[in-house]
Amino acid sequence: MRFTRLRLTGFKSFVDPTDLVIADGLTGVVGPNGCGKSNLLEALRWVMGENRPTAMRGGGMEDVIFAGTATRGAKNFAEVSLAIDNGQRLAPAGFNDSDTLDIVRRITRDAGSAFKVNAKDVRARDVQMLFADASTGAQSPALVRQGQISELINAKPKARRRILEDAAGIAGLYQRRHEAELK
Ligand code: ATP
Numbered sequence: 001m002r003f004t005r006l007r008l009t010g011f012k013s014f015v016d017p018t019d020l021v022i023a024d025g026l027t028g029v030v031g032p033n034g035c036g037k038s039n040l041l042e043a044l045r046w047v048m049g050e051n052r053p054t055a056m057r058g059g060g061m062e063d064v065i066f067a068g069t070a071t072r073g074a075k076n077f078a079e080v081s082l083a084i085d086n087g088q089r090l091a092p093a094g095f096n097d098s099d100t101l102d103i104v105r106r107i108t109r110d111a112g113s114a115f116k117v118n119a120k121d122v123r124a125r126d127v128q129m130l131f132a133d134a135s136t137g138a139q140s141p142a143l144v145r146q147g148q149i150s151e152l153i154n155a156k157p158k159a160r161r162r163i164l165e166d167a168a169g170i171a172g173l174y175q176r177r178h179e180a181e182l183k
């Protein structure tokens with residue numbers, strides 16, 4: 001599975017629809033401080049099901065919606081869509097009937113957020129499990145936040161074990177076991 005396109009509308013500083021084609025190989029994002037580089041990674045994390053406002057550098061989930069500037073009014077919603085090449089049919093069961101996965105998350109003020117996969121409504125959990133099984137989830141070590149390296153160095157053994165489990169691709173199983181224990 002490979003990310004092929006990221007599209008943002010009203011997400012943080014990306015007020016106008018912005019389409020980023022993610023080509024094969026290494027992609028670099030460069031620009032001056034404050035231009036939105038970290039916001040792009042946050043968009044990726046968010047569309048994969050991140051639900052902790054702190055991971056998005058916000059106080060509440062609605063803080064991802066464009067808040068307005070001196071010259072432009074605030075937006076009422078934010079939407080991020082992520083296209084994934086699934087030509088090799090490596091997506092987990094239930095998501096494996098097409099060559100492309102189109103994942104969309106939209107948040108509307110006072111109405112919460114909703115997810116779609118290939119235009120079908122799904123739960124946040126479905127999207128989180130899809131990525132947990134593919135070892136690329138919102139909290140996956142594949143995404144390294146600014147300052148995260150020093151956090152890793154200081155991490156407790158339990159937290160470090162979770163990182164290894166995620167890298168080994170068993171985070172989804174761990175989550176399912178946890179849910180089974182709660183039932
Ligand atoms: P650096 O090089 O310093 O790490 P960066 O390119 O990573 O910078 P970001 O942190 O992605 O920059 O972008 C910060 C910008 O995004 C700030 O100008 C901030 O005002 C803007 N921003 C964040 N949230 C919102 C929001 N909800 N509405 C409008 N603008 C926002």
Ligand code: MG
Pocket residue numbers: 037038039146
């Ligand atoms: Mg940054």
